[in-house]
Amino acid sequence: MKATAIAPSNVAFIKYWGRKNEVLRLPTNGSISMNLSSLLTTTTVEFSSNLQQDAVEINGQLFAPDSAEARRVTSHLERVRQQAGLRYSARVVSENNFPASTGLSSSASGFAALTVAAAAAAGLNLSEKELSILARQGSGSACRSIPDGFVEWLDGDTDESSFSMSLHPHTHWQLVDVVAVVSREKKEVGSSQGQLAAASSPFFSVRLSRLLEKLSRARALLKQRNFTDLGELIEAEAVEMHAIMLTSTPSLMYWLPATVKIMRLIRKWRSEGLEVYFSVNTGQDVHLICRPDDVETLTGRLRDLPEVSNLIINTPAPGTRLAEQHLF
Numbered sequence: 001m002k003a004t005a006i007a008p009s010n011v012a013f014i015k016y017w018g019r020k021n022e023v024l025r026l027p028t029n030g031s032i033s034m035n036l037s038s039l040l041t042t043t044t045v046e047f048s049s050n051l052q053q054d055a056v057e058i059n060g061q062l063f064a065p066d067s068a069e070a071r072r073v074t075s076h077l078e079r080v081r082q083q084a085g086l087r088y089s090a091r092v093v094s095e096n097n098f099p100a101s102t103g104l105s106s107s108a109s110g111f112a113a114l115t116v117a118a119a120a121a122a123g124l125n126l127s128e129k130e131l132s133i134l135a136r137q138g139s140g141s142a143c144r145s146i147p148d149g150f151v152e153w154l155d156g157d158t159d160e161s162s163f164s165m166s167l168h169p170h171t172h173w174q175l176v177d178v179v180a181v182v183s184r185e186k187k188e189v190g191s192s193q194g195q196l197a198a199a200s201s202p203f204f205s206v207r208l209s210r211l212l213e214k215l216s217r218a219r220a221l222l223k224q225r226n227f228t229d230l231g232e233l234i235e236a237e238a239v240e241m242h243a244i245m246l247t248s249t250p251s252l253m254y255w256l257p258a259t260v261k262i263m264r265l266i267r268k269w270r271s272e273g274l275e276v277y278f279s280v281n282t283g284q285d286v287h288l289i290c291r292p293d294d295v296e297t298l299t300g301r302l303r304d305l306p307e308v309s310n311l312i313i314n315t316p317a318p319g320t321r322l323a324e325q326h327l328f
């Protein structure tokens with residue numbers, strides 16, 4: 001009753017920001033993303049009759065059962081136990097190879113890995129679609145980390161119709177996402193809480209009215225491997241999401257001065273011929289999308305910035321998979 005899974009994080013080209021159903025965690029709109037090869041969570045889950053309660057350890061830290069972190073994991077295990085008709089408690093050990101809560105979407109890889117490991121440990125034999133539905137209930141963006149490569153999450157109107165599927169395998173296109181880590185400070189408002197404010201922005205309805213068209217444009221550009229047009233779309237979409245965040249009640253500002261500095265530099269470098277586009281999520285770190293040939297120039301310039309503490313180079317990655325080697 002023990003299993004281990006490895007899950008990639010993902011970066012959304014079209015973002016998930018706002019929910020139409022809190023209980024089922026249904027997003028207001030569909031989204032499109034790319035799995036990231038170097039932002040990984042490994043999680044081992046073991047159900048055992050010897051345990052009195054779930055024990056949750058993340059990055060070497062054992063969380064008290066009543067902590068927010070442990071409760072979110074236990075609620076997710078509860079969904080798996082219910083599907084499997086299982087009563088045992090579980091030990092969960094999880095490790096990220098990157099810092100959590102700085103906007104690098106650890107909840108995406110975290111809940112994707114937890115879903116696949118827990119389902120296997122409980123003896124459930126679920127399809128990719130079923131795993132994606134389950135992962136979505138833990139954290140929305142996690143459902144996009146289940147399938148391979150370039151992924152679309154269909155918003156859906158019911159539990160069964162809100163899931164992710166691969167648009168193209170990770171081998172479809174050699175894009176690179178260089179993540180510039182600008183700080184290890186934890187953000188003040190997590191995504192789950194921030195999402196609740198989205199609909200209060202007066203611009204949210206304007207955003208939604210254009211979203212279906214945006215999604216189909218992103219799908220087409222991805223299929224054609226049109227780097228320039230997709231890059232412009234990715235950057236404009238990130239800025240639009242932050243416009244919603246800034247104009248919601250409460251107003252959310254995830255950028256730090258270093259985030260803004262990098263965004264401005266990217267536009268300057270682009271005007272000088274280095275073709276790179278940025279995206280930012282709920283945190284200060286910046287995703288920089290470029291072609292393989294430009295990685296060296298880009299990383300060379302970023303390393304010269306005193307604000308950049310680390311660079312993580314990602315290529316498109318497969319989805320969540322089971323692993324042989326357990327963490328305990």
Ligand code: DP6
Pocket residue numbers: 011012014015016017025031105107108138139140141142191192193195281282
């Ligand atoms: C800005 O998936 O972390 O990264 O469902 O509440 O766990 P919850 O939210 P989460 O939100 C991700 C927000 C985002 C955009 C995106 O990845 O699409």
